[in-house]
Amino acid sequence: MLQEHNFIIKEETGRLDKVLTELLPKITRSHIQQWIKEGNVLINGEQLKPNYKVQAGDAISVIEPELVSLEVLAENIPIEIVYQDEDVVVVNKAQGMVVHPSAGHQTGTLVHALMYHINDLSGINGTIRPGIVHRIDKDTSGLLMVAKNDVAHEKLAAQLKDKTSVREYIALVHGVIPHEKGTIDAPLGRSKIDRKKQDIIDGGREAVTHFTVLERFKDFTLVSLKLETGRTHQIRVHMKYIGYPLAGDPIYGPRKTLEGKGQFLHAQVLGFKHPTTDEFLTFEAPLPQLFEDTLTKLRDE
Secondary structure (H helix, E strand, O other): OOEEEEEEOOOOOEEHHHHHHHHOOOOOHHHHHHHHHOOOEEEOOEOOOOOOEEOOOOEEEEEEOOOOOOOOOOOOOOOEEEEEOOOEEEEEEOOOOOOOOEOOEOOOOHHHHHHHHOOOOOOOOOOOOOOEOOOOOOOOEEEEEEEOOHHHHHHHHHHHHHOOOEEEEEEEEEOOOOOOEEEEEOOEEEOOOOOOOEEEOOOOEOOEEEEEEEEEOOOEEEEEEEEOOOOOOHHHHHHHHOOOOEOOOOOOOOOOOOOOOOOOEEEEEEEEEOOOOOOEEEEEOOOOHHHHHHHHHHHHO
């Protein structure tokens, strides 16, 4: 269960992260900084940066995420391994599979499967997320890169941060997009109305999505999307923001419009520089059968 802390600042001044470390002495400064970046800290209702100078009279609200302590055991769950060597694994994740354990998903995740099928995984993200360099949502299918050691992990994560890796998605969205291409540059943060959702937030984290129309149907459009950044729910929120929410999206889109198991979103292309050889590797995963069948039906309408 999420825990909320509320403070009215009387005399404390200084950097936001430093002030909160003093107010919450059992929480490390790195954890505080991560909560601020994730939108779990609001100052007078606004999402600000860790170096914000706290003023007397400021009202600070802190949502403390539930800390999960789990013993993650290997599980013999089938997964599609697209590529593997001594440093890297590329997996084509099925729709419906959670990437790593959390409070609501303590078994059956990709991490549990990786621990069964892969001998070595990086330990940078601890016991809950071994090897996990980046995530995709439970109901998003497609390609993920996994690190088998810490050196590889750091190099792959640096590519994500420097925007040198390639991530391309295919999505089916509501509505008929009239133009061929577009770029959505809108900052994301945790919704002030529903803390489980992301939203377009002034002062939020930079988020940039490029899209290209691939095919138009009567009431839907098939698009290709390239990410410059990889924020939580980025594609789903950005496409809703411009008026073309993802088909099947249970959170950001109209409900029960097409038969499916969640949003029609597939991580189709993944490219990155190999952490040891420096060779640029590119992988492509075909659309899941349900996605293909849905497109066939739409073409026949």
